[in-house]
Amino acid sequence: MRQLVPVANYDERPNNSEEQPVIALIPAYNEARFIGSLVLAVLPLVDMVIVVDDGSTDRTAELARRAGAVVVKHEFNQGKTTAVNTGFTHALQYDPAALVMLDGDGQHCATDIPAVLAPVLEDQADVVVGSRFLEVKNDIPIYRQFGQHGLNVVTNLTSGVSLSDTQSGFRAFSRTAIEQLSFRQSGFAIESEMQFLLRDHQLRVVEVPINVTYAEPPKRNPVSHGMQVINCILQLVGQSRPLLFFTSAGLLVLLVGFVLGSYIIHIYVDTNELAIGYGLITVICCVVGVLLIFAGIILHSTRGMLLDMQQSLLNRMLREGKKR
Known part of the structure; x- marks a missing residue:
């Protein structure tokens, strides 16, 4: 069974060889407001930024490319799961030492990237989950906290892997994890599916504390999103357990x-x-x-x-x- 422990913040990313780049992956859908500044903030901390534009109808792809990202564009919106699969496949072409994934809506702080990457680069973990509920006090709305803790309980009990933040989109992956993880669930239940796959593939996972900022209300109805995740969890339990x-x-x-x-x-x-x-x-x-x-x-x-x-x-x- 994997060991799940809090990991201290790191001030700097460990040195990495030029042959194996550290890549940032940002799945994005209609994030023109944030994507340019996000790419500019992330680029100094990694070797490459890949933005998967999941069929956006705004200028997301254009602004990401102008900011310096490699853009992979879907012709139409296919959901976060497909966007992440596309990003993983594209990243493997560059033989990465590690990959860090964060959301495109600006809620994650780029300054946390070194801390999230460090356990992977130091071979302490295959997957690192940036947790909003470890040590750091975040200004998370009450309704989000209530829903997140409910999903945490359900996901942890059914997956057999215990995390303090099962729905966090801020994560880092080793080369091994990128190769082994392939997602099938539709919609935005990829984080829950990932937790089941961590157990199935015996991947080492740790958590580190992160900061989040919610600049805008959620695009998706929280209740509808929660029910979608629970439905996904039930399907995963039926398939894997x-x-x-x-x-x-x-x-x-x-x-x-x-x-x-x-x-x-x-x-x-x-x-x-x-x-x-x-x-x-x-x-x-x-x-x-x-x-x-x-x-x-x-x-x-x-x-x-x-x-x-x-x-x-x-x-x-x-x-x-x-x-x-």
């Missing part, structure tokens, strides 16, 4: 069946009449509950076999590569 997901659902349905069964017995004792309707519902609940539990066990075993096959194939490819 089928035993937990289906067994929990099965036990819940069985509990409903047992409660209804007790109620039927109570009615029969009092009135000497059998509640046939409730009886049918009880039988259905018990059958469905048992089926869900067995489905969880079967899917868990199947997933284990597939992972073993995948690992065996990877090991064989590595051995063949060494022989050559």
Whole structure:
């Protein structure tokens, strides 16, 4: 299991060879107001800035390019997940030593980049998460804090990896992490999916404190965004932890069946009449509950076999590569 510990702030980025650049990745959609100044602030701290313009309808791409960024443009808006996948793929062409990712809306402070990068560059971690809730006191609106802590609880419990800020978009990645992480969930649930992948790929993760500034109200409805993330988490649990997901659902349905069964017995004792309707519902609940539990066990075993096959194939490819 990965060790998750707070890491002290660093004043300077450790020296890095010219052959392997440190890259900043900024996914952006209609961020013309902030993108130019953000790129200018980030460039002195890294070797290259890649901006993935996710189908913006304003001057985001133009201003980012004029500020000195390498711009990769999507023809239409495809969501943050696709933008990050595009950015990772493009960054790998430059053989990076590390990559730091931050949001394009100006909420993250460029001065925190050295602290976020340092654990990766010093080989202390594969992924570093910039946390808004470690040590630093940030002026975060109450509704954001409430929603974030709720999502933290759900994500931490279901993923098996504990973070103080599961939804932070300010992160750093090693070359290994960039190669292994590929995201599938749509929308803005990429941070939650990443937490599941950290466990699956056994990547080392630490957190460092960061500062944030909210200059504008959120583009997305907070309630809608929260529900989208929770829906993503449920999908991820079903895919990556089928035993937990289906067994929990099965036990819940069985509990409903047992409660209804007790109620039927109570009615029969009092009135000497059998509640046939409730009886049918009880039988259905018990059958469905048992089926869900067995489905969880079967899917868990199947997933284990597939992972073993995948690992065996990877090991064989590595051995063949060494022989050559």
